[in-house]
Amino acid sequence: xxxxTKTAQLKAARALISALEADNEELIQQQLTLLTQTQESELxxxxxxxxxxxxxxxxxxxxxxRLVDLTENTMxxxxxxLNYVITTTEDAAHKTxxxxxxxxxxxxxxxxxxxxxxxxxxRFRMREMNATEFRELSREIEAYLPLVKQHSDQIxxxxxxxxxxxxxxxxxxxxIRQVITLLEEVEDNLVRLVKVSGKHLEHKKEDKIVDPIKAxxxxxxxxxxxxxxxxQDEVDDLLSSLGF
Amino acid sequence: MKILIVDDFxxxxxxxKNLLRELGFNNTVEADDGLTALPILQAGGIDFxxxxxxxxxxxxxxxxxxxxxxxxxxxIPVLMVTAETKREQIMVAAQAGVNGxxxxxxxxxxxxxxxxxxxxxxxxx
Numbered sequence: 001x002x003x004x005t006k007t008a009q010l011k012a013a014r015a016l017i018s019a020l021e022a023d024n025e026e027l028i029q030q031q032l033t034l035l036t037q038t039q040e041s042e043l044x045x046x047x048x049x050x051x052x053x054x055x056x057x058x059x060x061x062x063x064x065x066r067l068v069d070l071t072e073n074t075m076x077x078x079x080x081x082l083n084y085v086i087t088t089t090e091d092a093a094h095k096t097x098x099x100x101x102x103x104x105x106x107x108x109x110x111x112x113x114x115x116x117x118x119x120x121x122x123r124f125r126m127r128e129m130n131a132t133e134f135r136e137l138s139r140e141i142e143a144y145l146p147l148v149k150q151h152s153d154q155i156x157x158x159x160x161x162x163x164x165x166x167x168x169x170x171x172x173x174x175x176i177r178q179v180i181t182l183l184e185e186v187e188d189n190l191v192r193l194v195k196v197s198g199k200h201l202e203h204k205k206e207d208k209i210v211d212p213i214k215a216x217x218x219x220x221x222x223x224x225x226x227x228x229x230x231x232q233d234e235v236d237d238l239l240s241s242l243g244f
Numbered sequence: 245m246k247i248l249i250v251d252d253f254x255x256x257x258x259x260x261k262n263l264l265r266e267l268g269f270n271n272t273v274e275a276d277d278g279l280t281a282l283p284i285l286q287a288g289g290i291d292f293x294x295x296x297x298x299x300x301x302x303x304x305x306x307x308x309x310x311x312x313x314x315x316x317x318x319x320i321p322v323l324m325v326t327a328e329t330k331r332e333q334i335m336v337a338a339q340a341g342v343n344g345x346x347x348x349x350x351x352x353x354x355x356x357x358x359x360x361x362x363x364x365x366x367x368x369x
Binding site for chain 2: 160161163166167168171215218228229242
């Protein structure tokens, strides 16, 4: 308590005692009012301080830009990212299954014809084949050999494409890592939010340093962003414009 | 011809390794980011570098800069194979001295095309 207030109170108390001893009703009331008045102003002061604190607390909630940014921008963005994971994995699975569908009949047809020729060839070796049948076998072998090459080439291409389709793991992995980072940030913010019930939310306003070449992984919405290229052709165009 | 493949995802390293084998490059080594790639490069014997951009530890762009800044490594051709598609990034990579830039997802044909072009340019010099 401030010394001036204390002196004033002591003075009022002494005056109150002398008023009581003198049995002066009017003076008693006067000194009592004086004493309680200082008490009341202390109370008002405390209430005022609490109100200000509360106001600041509420304000720091509102202006914590990261929390606002997380809910308004990052969360919808994350939804897009997870949808990207779904479509990319789905796409890769369909591509792979498609190549399998294309490849299996090629392998089967090679096998069936080989079995047929093998059987005829066996009959020929056992001298169970007449001239007409042999001419037929020769035609079959002649037609079969280029087909083996053709189908093998196609199988090779399909297998390579199947391999390329596995690139989804890298692309979606990068996106999932970003989502994990975000979840950690949300967790961190929630912990701070819980702590704020006891004390003020520390208001840290970090200046965002924008790094134009910060690695971002696959672009989720490339079509709507003029700052990114959409395909290899655009990369090549850009590089050739730079003299590459 | 010994090629170093740098990517943090083992699946992508395997894809690139298989494609390079198809193209006749059987001698490949792998690293999962710039920090593990640099000692391999400094140990010598690497003739060609294929690197991703976005990797934990040391990123591909920093690896490229480190390679170009090292007198012993500066002439190694570097092909970037990455999902980073911002124009600014491609320009920075070009300025840093990248020899080719392939965006993911890519095709076997694109990779072959870019590698062929890099060797054509080297042969022409």
